[in-house]
């Protein structure tokens with residue numbers, strides 16, 4: 001009886017596998033391989049039936065096999081992995097084939113070795129150089145300094161805490177107005193940037209650095225994020241600084257069809273200047289688990305916890321004169337008169353649905 005049941009399970013798997021392999025051959029021109037390869041097709045589960053990249057990587061990691069690339073295809077009930085070595089691919093195959101119930105309603109994954117990955121439509125955002133002008137300074141503050149900063153921003157805020165759709169914010173120096181994506185330079189808040197932050201400016205060692213006069217504190221619960229946006233050009237100068245406290249997170253930078261993932265470790269400072277400040281959007285996807293690259297280049301998952309970020313900026317007080325017109329609210333203004341007026345009017349950013 002037991003053997004009979006097992007045979008049925010194997011038969012069902014083989015049937016599903018054959019059907020799915022015919023589909024990926026037709027869809028992506030990818031062929032099955034009878035002997036192990038680095039490439040695995042994950043059949044019967046995919047984006048179309050609720051499988052996430054994180055859930056797939058978590059299941060693969062549980063087999064002990066290392067994965068170096070994931071390819072999820074929109075609206076498909078299959079996806080692909082590339083493993084780091086053949087031994088890794090075999091571990092993932094043996095550990096997941098006809099075992100891993102990672103799809104919706106416990107749908108089981110069937111695996112098959114394939115000769116190659118399909119022609120990639122989505123870029124792999126991990127193997128890319130950082131956008132120009134983006135600098136990440138790990139361990140910029142110590143744990144003791146992190147605790148002192150959290151204490152300093154928790155007390156005596158002049159602006160009330162705002163509860164945005166997806167996160168909590170507080171402002172110092174000037175309030176950031178989410179309706180217009182701008183600040184009113186004529187209305188400083190009673191409370192400026194806490195003096196406890198000042199030790200950071202010397203540590204930066206940036207020539208001709210003007211200390212910031214505006215601070216936005218974002219508090220993200222695990223699973224919360226911020227939509228892709230560019231900080232309004234006419235509102236703030238270059239650079240923009242973002243200090244990550246309490247949790248690591250992955251920030252995505254995008255320009256046209258380019259995508260670069262940047263892991264922001266807890267206690268690191270991100271300096272956005274030049275191209276990265278003006279010509280790329282930045283955002284954080286609302287997820288509980290991040291996919292991150294390991295030093296050896298393979299991919300793994302990492303759970304987020306509550307993160308507090310401190311974004312330090314300096315008001316521009318005039319139109320923007322950057323070299324990057326695409327996302328520049330000043331340069332996208334229609335007439336010279338409007339261009340002149342843009343530094344007094346609250347202008348909205350060109351990236352819609354910002355916050």
Ligand SMILES: O=C(O)CCC(=O)C(=O)O
Nearest residue numbers: 216218226231242309311
């Ligand atoms: O949380 C962060 O590091 C980024 C916040 C941000 O981009 C902003 O407030 O404009």
Ligand SMILES: [Fe+2]
Nearest residue numbers: 229230231282
């Ligand atoms: Fe921003």
